[in-house]
Amino acid sequence: MRKENLFGTSFYKKAGVIALAAVLTCGTLSGCGSKEKKESSKKTESTKADTGKDAVLGVPDAASYIKKLAEYKTIPLKKSEIDEELQKKKDEQLSTYAKYEEVKTGKVAKGDTVNIYYVGKIDGKEFDGGSCTEETNPDGYNLTIGSGAFIPGFEDSLIGKKIGTTVDINVTFPKDYGSADVAGKDAVFTVTLNYRQGEKVSQKFDDDFVSKNLSSTYESLKDYETKVRKDIIKEKAIKKVVEETKLEEYPEELSEKIKKQFTTPIEQYISTQNMTMDDFISQNYSSKSEYEEDLKKNVEAQVKGQVVYNAIAQAEDLKVDESKLEDQIKNYITSYSVADEKALDEQFQKSYGGSARELIYGNLLYDTVAEYLTKNAVEK
Numbered sequence: 001m002r003k004e005n006l007f008g009t010s011f012y013k014k015a016g017v018i019a020l021a022a023v024l025t026c027g028t029l030s031g032c033g034s035k036e037k038k039e040s041s042k043k044t045e046s047t048k049a050d051t052g053k054d055a056v057l058g059v060p061d062a063a064s065y066i067k068k069l070a071e072y073k074t075i076p077l078k079k080s081e082i083d084e085e086l087q088k089k090k091d092e093q094l095s096t097y098a099k100y101e102e103v104k105t106g107k108v109a110k111g112d113t114v115n116i117y118y119v120g121k122i123d124g125k126e127f128d129g130g131s132c133t134e135e136t137n138p139d140g141y142n143l144t145i146g147s148g149a150f151i152p153g154f155e156d157s158l159i160g161k162k163i164g165t166t167v168d169i170n171v172t173f174p175k176d177y178g179s180a181d182v183a184g185k186d187a188v189f190t191v192t193l194n195y196r197q198g199e200k201v202s203q204k205f206d207d208d209f210v211s212k213n214l215s216s217t218y219e220s221l222k223d224y225e226t227k228v229r230k231d232i233i234k235e236k237a238i239k240k241v242v243e244e245t246k247l248e249e250y251p252e253e254l255s256e257k258i259k260k261q262f263t264t265p266i267e268q269y270i271s272t273q274n275m276t277m278d279d280f281i282s283q284n285y286s287s288k289s290e291y292e293e294d295l296k297k298n299v300e301a302q303v304k305g306q307v308v309y310n311a312i313a314q315a316e317d318l319k320v321d322e323s324k325l326e327d328q329i330k331n332y333i334t335s336y337s338v339a340d341e342k343a344l345d346e347q348f349q350k351s352y353g354g355s356a357r358e359l360i361y362g363n364l365l366y367d368t369v370a371e372y373l374t375k376n377a378v379e380k
Contacts (some may be wrong), residue, residue, distance in 0.1 A: 264353030
């Protein structure tokens with residue numbers, strides 16, 4: 001049984017907010033930073049409802065919050081860095097789809113990666129999430145012995161066992177385990193040791209590799225390189241513009257919204273895991289102050305990004321396609337199996353801490369500005 005693993009290592013991943021996943025920036029606008037504009041835009045931000053078609057979408061008069069907007073109409077990028085990043089992406093794919101010799105002899109040792117099936121039982125009965133069988137997962141599970149991926153005692157109990165055999169091991173779930181149904185209980189796992197990984201089989205990143213492993217997204221090696229290279233350029237262009245922009249101030253109302261969008265999924269997680277906030281912090285941070293600093297840093301990054309790409313959109317008259325916005329809202333209504341936008345808002349507020357229209361609009365606006373900035377990137 002695998003340990004509970006919370007989203008990832010960064011606060012950004014822990015928060016899991018959907019539509020705000022990108023930190024974007026924009027270029028230099030003239031007339032930024034007037035006090036009168038700031039006061040006017042703040043008043044505008046609070047004059048409409050937060051949800052539905054009357055919601056304020058984006059950041060009104062975003063340029064008024066900017067002290068110095070980075071150059072965005074020509075964005076110089078280093079070709080060598082793009083090439084390196086593309087190769088890194090290829091290497092990551094080769095690692096993800098790495099193939100190894102299947103060794104079916106010998107005994108399990110610490111450090112081995114063994115492919116297993118397992119069935120867990122408590123008081124003689126199987127429990128939810130406690131099994132990985134040939135029927136449910138034909139490829140089995142690759143477990144590195146000593147990684148700590150499974151609960152204490154599980155991996156150590158396999159050391160010395162013969163590859164190709166099926167063994168029973170006895171373990172006890174930790175008292176603070178995420179699921180109350182099994183926490184603190186004794187369990188027996190029947191584990192089949194299918195094989196251990198031997199030497200890595202050398203592969204080339206070519207048309208054949210793409211066809212076998214990535215055909216749902218890419219048609220060929222050339223198609224992969226073209227699309228991934230564009231994504232890299234987009235990411236670097238956005239990052240460069242955001243980092244080189246300086247804000248006059250951070251909009252208070254927007255900061256509060258973004259903070260809520262970060263903390264709502266955490267609160268949801270805590271609730272479903274029967275944890276307290278103190279438990280969450282102790283499991284993921286060295287102290288409460290580290291958590292608060294991480295939250296502050298990520299909120300400011302998101303706020304800055306939104307201010308910048310709204311400023312670019314307003315300066316360049318970049319618009320979100322209204323029909324696309326309405327279509328996406330309808331698609332979310334269908335995928336969430338709710339009756340209407342009001343019900344969708346309730347789901348979004350509960351899960352993501354923001355209204356559906358706002359978040360979906362923000363995502364579409366980001367995509368629009370990102371495409372614009374990508375076209376302005378120049379490789380040198």
